[in-house]
Amino acid sequence: MTTRKPATVAVRTGIESDTQYHAVVPPIYLSTNYGFPAFGEVPNYDYTRSGNPNRNLLEEALSKLECGVGATITNCGTSALNLWVSAFIGPDDIIIAPHDCYGGTYRLFNTRAQKGDFKVLFVDQSDEKAFADALAQKPKLILLETPSNPLVRVIDIEKVCQQAKQIGALVAVDNTFLTPVYQKPLTLGADFVIHSTTKYINGHSDVIGGVVISKDAEHAEKIAWWGNCIGATGTPFDSYMTLRGLRTLPARMRQHEESSQQILNYLLKQELVKVVYHPSLPNHPGHDIAKKQQSGFGSMLSFEVNGSYEQLKLFVSSLELFSLAESLGGVESLICHPATMTHRAMGEKALAEAGVSILLLRVSVGLEDPEDLIADLDQAFNKAKEIR
Numbered sequence: 001m002t003t004r005k006p007a008t009v010a011v012r013t014g015i016e017s018d019t020q021y022h023a024v025v026p027p028i029y030l031s032t033n034y035g036f037p038a039f040g041e042v043p044n045y046d047y048t049r050s051g052n053p054n055r056n057l058l059e060e061a062l063s064k065l066e067c068g069v070g071a072t073i074t075n076c077g078t079s080a081l082n083l084w085v086s087a088f089i090g091p092d093d094i095i096i097a098p099h100d101c102y103g104g105t106y107r108l109f110n111t112r113a114q115k116g117d118f119k120v121l122f123v124d125q126s127d128e129k130a131f132a133d134a135l136a137q138k139p140k141l142i143l144l145e146t147p148s149n150p151l152v153r154v155i156d157i158e159k160v161c162q163q164a165k166q167i168g169a170l171v172a173v174d175n176t177f178l179t180p181v182y183q184k185p186l187t188l189g190a191d192f193v194i195h196s197t198t199k200y201i202n203g204h205s206d207v208i209g210g211v212v213i214s215k216d217a218e219h220a221e222k223i224a225w226w227g228n229c230i231g232a233t234g235t236p237f238d239s240y241m242t243l244r245g246l247r248t249l250p251a252r253m254r255q256h257e258e259s260s261q262q263i264l265n266y267l268l269k270q271e272l273v274k275v276v277y278h279p280s281l282p283n284h285p286g287h288d289i290a291k292k293q294q295s296g297f298g299s300m301l302s303f304e305v306n307g308s309y310e311q312l313k314l315f316v317s318s319l320e321l322f323s324l325a326e327s328l329g330g331v332e333s334l335i336c337h338p339a340t341m342t343h344r345a346m347g348e349k350a351l352a353e354a355g356v357s358i359l360l361l362r363v364s365v366g367l368e369d370p371e372d373l374i375a376d377l378d379q380a381f382n383k384a385k386e387i388r
């Protein structure tokens, strides 16, 4: 079969697959269970926790887009991460995770490690010495999150995967920020890709979901088995909705990025902005790696306010088109204050170590008209300038 481009895979997977009524769009199968054709004959699907046609279509589409061989859809991104560690790790094993990883990932790994389920090392993966020291402890699993959250730091996937191979460690990349449209970790040597499909993949901020995609068939089977065993799999309705959102992923990602470039150019000229974090900026750490391993820079950006905490608060509350909310990757623009929102569970010390300042704001650029978004930022900055 010819290899199709991502937009074609995203739009066409499952189209015209209905054999009963020839529905163009695949129907939704909400049934929890399926009849056995005859005594002793096992059907393709028997019970929805273990398998469902809607979930399978989404798995097929995401697996193809990431160049994998199999995927398991989970009920959220966190359960995808939990499934991955559950399938591969025991009490004596070590995971290396980024010190600035997604707050929920930090909480999950930290809490389970405290219970004695496994050991975790949170490491600044851009610090070669720190990373080499962690590798010397022979970890079984390595999680990368690149670009990271919220400082969009970039890690060299190919290099880490080569180092991991030498010690027999398996590497997963949390690809939530870029999606397969802009980065394909499995082609760079990673063993797994994990997503919170809640973000860009569904893209409409109305479904919580996740996925683990494997490069190796044996791993894919093991993950699917564990997904059923621990009950981590996603529902048919969520899978239906997420496939519907996925149809437009490449088109959305292009517009998200184009708008974020315009906003970036605007932010760089503001006196109330101290520093802007985005992999497209030539002075951003990891800019060259991003150019090498990504086919786009993505549209998550963050910036530090050059002013007081009061000015930051007034700026944020004056915005009309950026909702003050967690999450990211939806059609609507969002602004987030990591220290009091997404990353508050980390505590002051871990926040400081991860370089997350109290004056940092993270922006998820949505699909509103970029001129309106810039005008909104401008009026909010003007209000904030009036106070100290």
Ligand SMILES: *Cc1c(COP(=O)(O)O)cnc(C)c1O
Pocket: 076, 077, 078, 079, 102, 104, 105, 145, 149, 174, 176, 177, 195, 196, 197, 198, 199, 208, 209, 210
């Ligand atoms: C949101 C997010 C997660 C967690 O996913 P949920 O669907 O909220 O459970 C994991 N990693 C990253 C990078 C995220 O943005």
